[in-house]
Amino acid sequence: xxxxxxxxxxxxxxxxxxxxxxxxxxxxxxxxxxxxxxxxxxxxxxxxxxxxxxxxxxxxxxxxxxxxxxxxxxxxxxxxxxxxxxxxxxxxxxxxxxxxxxxxxxxxxxxxxxxxxxxxxxxxxxxxxxxxxxxxxxxxxxxxxxxxxxxxxxxxxxxxxxxxxxxxxxxxxxxxxxxxxxxxxxxxxxxxxxxxxxxxxxxxxxxxxxxxxxxxxxxxxxxxxxxxxxxxxxxxxxxxxxxxxxxxxxxxxxxxxxxxxxxxxxxxxxxxxxxxxxxxxxxxxxxxxxxxxxxxxxxxxxxxxxxxxxxxxxxxxxxxxxxxxxxxxxxxxxxxxxxxxxxxxxxxxxxxxxxxxxxxxxxxxxxxxxxxxxxxxxxxxxxxxxxxxxxxxxxxxxxxxxxx
Amino acid sequence: xxxxxxxxxxxxxxxxxxxxxxxxxxxxxxxxxxxxxxxxxxxxxxxxxxxxxxxxxxxxxxxxxxxxxxxxxxxxxxxxxxxxxxxxxxxxxxxxxxxxxxxxxxxxxxxxxxxxxxxxxxxxxxxxxxxxxxxxxxxxxxxxxxxxxxxxxxxxxxxxxxxxxxxxxxxxxxxxxxxxxxxxxxxxxxxxxxxxxxxxxxxxxxxxxxxxxxxxxxxxxxxxxxxxxxxxxxxxxxxxxxxxxxxxxxxxxxxxxxxxxxxxxxxxxxxxxxxxxxxxxxxxxxxxxxxxxxxxxxxxxxxxxxxxxxxxxxxxxxxxxxxxxxxxxxxxxxxxxxxxxxxxxxxxxxxxxxxxxxxxxxxxxxxxxxxxxxxxxxxxxxxxxxxxxxxxxxxxxxxxxxxxxxxxxxxxxxxxxxxxxxxxxxxxxxxxxxxxxxxxxxxxxxxxxxxxxxxxxxxxxxxxxxxxxxxxxxxxxxxxxxxxxxxxxxxxxxxxx
Numbered sequence: 001x002x003x004x005x006x007x008x009x010x011x012x013x014x015x016x017x018x019x020x021x022x023x024x025x026x027x028x029x030x031x032x033x034x035x036x037x038x039x040x041x042x043x044x045x046x047x048x049x050x051x052x053x054x055x056x057x058x059x060x061x062x063x064x065x066x067x068x069x070x071x072x073x074x075x076x077x078x079x080x081x082x083x084x085x086x087x088x089x090x091x092x093x094x095x096x097x098x099x100x101x102x103x104x105x106x107x108x109x110x111x112x113x114x115x116x117x118x119x120x121x122x123x124x125x126x127x128x129x130x131x132x133x134x135x136x137x138x139x140x141x142x143x144x145x146x147x148x149x150x151x152x153x154x155x156x157x158x159x160x161x162x163x164x165x166x167x168x169x170x171x172x173x174x175x176x177x178x179x180x181x182x183x184x185x186x187x188x189x190x191x192x193x194x195x196x197x198x199x200x201x202x203x204x205x206x207x208x209x210x211x212x213x214x215x216x217x218x219x220x221x222x223x224x225x226x227x228x229x230x231x232x233x234x235x236x237x238x239x240x241x242x243x244x245x246x247x248x249x250x251x252x253x254x255x256x257x258x259x260x261x262x263x264x265x266x267x268x269x270x271x272x273x274x275x276x277x278x279x280x281x282x283x284x285x286x287x288x289x290x291x292x293x294x295x296x297x298x299x300x301x302x303x304x305x306x307x308x309x310x311x312x313x314x315x316x317x318x319x320x321x322x323x324x325x326x327x328x329x330x331x332x333x334x335x336x337x338x339x340x341x342x343x344x345x346x347x348x349x350x351x352x353x354x355x356x357x358x359x360x361x362x363x364x365x366x367x368x369x370x371x372x373x374x375x376x377x378x379x380x381x382x383x384x385x386x387x388x389x390x391x392x393x394x395x396x397x398x399x400x401x402x403x404x
Numbered sequence: 405x406x407x408x409x410x411x412x413x414x415x416x417x418x419x420x421x422x423x424x425x426x427x428x429x430x431x432x433x434x435x436x437x438x439x440x441x442x443x444x445x446x447x448x449x450x451x452x453x454x455x456x457x458x459x460x461x462x463x464x465x466x467x468x469x470x471x472x473x474x475x476x477x478x479x480x481x482x483x484x485x486x487x488x489x490x491x492x493x494x495x496x497x498x499x500x501x502x503x504x505x506x507x508x509x510x511x512x513x514x515x516x517x518x519x520x521x522x523x524x525x526x527x528x529x530x531x532x533x534x535x536x537x538x539x540x541x542x543x544x545x546x547x548x549x550x551x552x553x554x555x556x557x558x559x560x561x562x563x564x565x566x567x568x569x570x571x572x573x574x575x576x577x578x579x580x581x582x583x584x585x586x587x588x589x590x591x592x593x594x595x596x597x598x599x600x601x602x603x604x605x606x607x608x609x610x611x612x613x614x615x616x617x618x619x620x621x622x623x624x625x626x627x628x629x630x631x632x633x634x635x636x637x638x639x640x641x642x643x644x645x646x647x648x649x650x651x652x653x654x655x656x657x658x659x660x661x662x663x664x665x666x667x668x669x670x671x672x673x674x675x676x677x678x679x680x681x682x683x684x685x686x687x688x689x690x691x692x693x694x695x696x697x698x699x700x701x702x703x704x705x706x707x708x709x710x711x712x713x714x715x716x717x718x719x720x721x722x723x724x725x726x727x728x729x730x731x732x733x734x735x736x737x738x739x740x741x742x743x744x745x746x747x748x749x750x751x752x753x754x755x756x757x758x759x760x761x762x763x764x765x766x767x768x769x770x771x772x773x774x775x776x777x778x779x780x781x782x783x784x785x786x787x788x789x790x791x792x793x794x795x796x797x798x799x800x801x802x803x804x805x806x807x808x809x810x811x812x813x814x815x816x817x818x819x820x821x822x823x824x825x826x827x828x829x830x831x832x833x834x835x836x837x838x839x840x841x842x843x844x845x846x847x848x849x850x851x852x853x854x855x856x857x858x859x860x861x862x863x864x865x866x867x868x869x870x871x872x873x874x875x876x877x878x879x880x881x882x883x884x885x886x887x888x889x890x891x892x893x894x895x896x897x898x899x900x901x
Contacts, residue, residue: 004901005896005899005900006899006901015896015897021886061658062654062655063657063763064657085660115602121601125575128602128610129578142850144850145847145851146851146854148826148828150761150792151791152792153759153830153831154564154576154830154831154835155828155835156835156846156847156851156855157858158611158613158614159611159858160610161578161607161609161611162607165606165607181662182657182660185660208522209519209522209542210631211631211634247702247703247705248706252700255700301601301602302599302600303600304520304522305520306599352599353598354602372605374604374605375595377593378594378608382606384860384861384862385606385608388884401605
């Protein structure tokens with residue numbers, strides 16, 4: 001059984017990494033472990049468990065800023081923000097339920113390390129876009145800080161960006177500062193029924209190209225529609241979310257209904273159903289069921305207009321739905337041990353984008369590329385970046401790519 | 405010049421003729437400029453207090469040429485300084501005596517506009533405003549709008565992570581980029597991102613944005629374009645004190661309103677601007693706020709009412725809502741002319757660029773007033789109030805011996821104060837040469853070494869734009885070394901399971 005180190009403060013994180021360095025040990029970094037199943041299975045000697053680094057250390061609603069220790073549960077942060085009528089605008093999704101875990105267990109550190117986002121990605125960006133400052137222990141056992149607690153800052157390299165989405169392979173983050181935003185006063189959703197994937201992508205492009213300020217655009221084909229709460233009937237639904245002050249939402253809703261009517265029969269969801277629907281989309285609900293757990297799951301990012309063309313290259317036996325106006329495809333493959341990487345990578349090579357094999361048995365992840373394979377030049381550059389932070393490969397070695 | 409630049413390499417200067425000839429073979433025609441008079445326009449950027457003629461200027465037109473120029477310089481150990489439009493206010497494009505100045509102005513084509521995917525693919529020499537102009541016929545625009553947007557280029561915007569008055573709501577350059585083509589110092593051409601969201605692997609695009617031309621030369625950029633809001637209206641609000649104005653900004657945000665723009669000016673700035681532009685600014689106030697709301701008319705009208713009520717509660721003495729597009733633009737004309745307006749009342753001025761937590765504004769303004777008396781120099785303030793980015797303009801006369809130095813010392817004290825109250829040295833103008841030696845105010849040696857290791861991953865010989873951003877240059881071999889004390893380390897006293 002591997003050892004678990006559970007530091008109580010940032011200094012002990014530094015001690016732990018130095019211990020690993022001095023004894024040629026490799027560390028697995030974890031918060032609550034909700035994303036443990038993601039990435040290449042890697043050989044580590046001990047787990048660096050950061051879940052005891054908790055607590056919000058600064059929250060100034062009028063300055064739109066919050067700082068917390070990396071192991072602070074997202075749930076706690078979201079509750080605090082909600083009490084102050086604010087939110088994490090990047091709408092972080094929750095990977096836990098996709099792995100059969102209870103919802104709401106993730107930490108802020110994990111959210112940043114995996115650059116989480118949700119349906120609002122198309123309007124408000126991902127975790128990276130809200131990540132203002134950090135204190136972290138690199139694989140050299142040194143504590144670095146970057147960024148600050150102000151939104152506008154170009155002092156030095158933007159190290160926050162490279163740490164966001166680095167899956168714990170560069171540094172162990174201990175303290176995180178993020179930008180927070182007001183919660184919209186209300187929301188509603190316009191639904192167009194019965195579109196095929198290509199028509200849906202066209203409808204979403206029309207909506208996104210309007211001044212309706214859409215904050216979520218998804219297409220839920222008929223084979224997954226029944227998994228979502230809030231929809232009036234289990235038919236293919238192309239859904240567009242509007243958020244803001246009530247008079248504005250009302251005005252945009254009418255404009256959007258008029259714009260989309262030529263595509264098919266449309267309806268409107270009031271705030272309550274709208275909230276329930278987008279919660280399901282954010283959580284990738286169709287693929288969290290017990291029956292779906294065995295299916296390998298892909299997360300594919302491509303140009304929104306190409307979404308349906310990429311999807312058309314995937315086996316029809318896959319189940320899928322689209323977020324990000326067609327630019328994000330969640331695809332659950334039919335056979336546990338066959339992620340069908342070839343067709344997906346091939347489609348992306350032709351049409352552009354990248355794919356992550358989010359869920360698959362360890363044996364499959366050990367031989368397939370979990371993250372998008374890089375060109376030789378980029379692979380070498382990524383390796384040099386990794387070596388700068390973690391030359392001995394003590395932090396999550398091999399989790400993203402072999403040898404990095 | 406009070407900032408020391410890397411010593412010129414005599415061996416490189418000695419072979420200048422051969423270097424010029426080789427560069428002419430790579431970039432034929434008028435793409436290589438070697439005459440002193442012809443190079444003069446390139447001797448400084450927007451930070452005109454610093455000037456240096458480059459060894460030679462090269463203006464490539466293709467990625468292939470950029471790659472060949474860089475590969476040649478890399479193999480010969482020749483320094484390279486990239487330059488866009490030269491509007492940097494921090495000396496980011498200041499040439500080096502023994503360096504090639506790589507001007508990207510000829511990369512001026514818009515390669516693709518894709519309304520379906522809401523992106524534009526442009527060459528780095530395209531101006532910021534030209535992107536918006538190129539997509540305007542379909543009602544789209546490119547959101548980041550630095551004040552220099554008529555002249556500054558997208559390549560420079562990427563290098564500096566430029567902001568603008570609307571970045572509180574719409575983000576800086578880094579939040580509006582999807583991809584780029586970049587040439588490394590060794591000539592290698594890489595593509596990052598594309599028309600899709602988020603990077604595969606490490607976010608190198610995010611790292612390059614704001615790297616001030618030290619990591620690579622961008623040769624193509626994919627930006628996100630947005631549909632223009634249906635309407636925009638601005639409110640002009642005057643206050644008897646900056647504390648009241650600051651409280652109003654906080655109250656607006658606390659009410660859940662994120663305006664498209666929210667700008668503040670202090671009394672000296674208001675007076676300089678009004679005399680110049682006649683925007684109708686009130687002259688009997690200590691602080692003036694411009695709050696712009698954008699969106700559908702129903703939303704804008706609703707929010708304007710709320711902002712007016714908040715302003716009244718915060719003790720505003722004047723409040724005017726723009727009644728037409730002409731009036732809205734007039735409100736902004738004053739703010740946008742703040743720098744030249746100050747230029748009219750003083751022979752020279754230094755523009756600082758710190759960011760502070762907004763609540764610290766009264767404290768910082770009071771301290772600045774005391775500094776102004778201490779240094780015997782006037783200061784006017786314009787402030788991106790929504791995001792805490794402060795632009796103190798220090799007025800001086802370069803013809804008075806010692807005044808530039810005093811102004812620089814005044815500026816350094818302001819920036820140190822910004823850091824001391826929890827802010828940063830630069831919000832949007834970049835470190836460049838101007839703030840380079842202040843970096844240790846914000847970063848430890850360990851922090852700076854970690855950043856320089858990133859530099860090493862991209863440019864291990866340190867030939868690309870050296871002398872900018874980092875106060876001390878270390879060799880990559882030295883930075884790469886690991887210092888682990890010999891023998892096994894004892895298990896640390898950490899809870900384990």
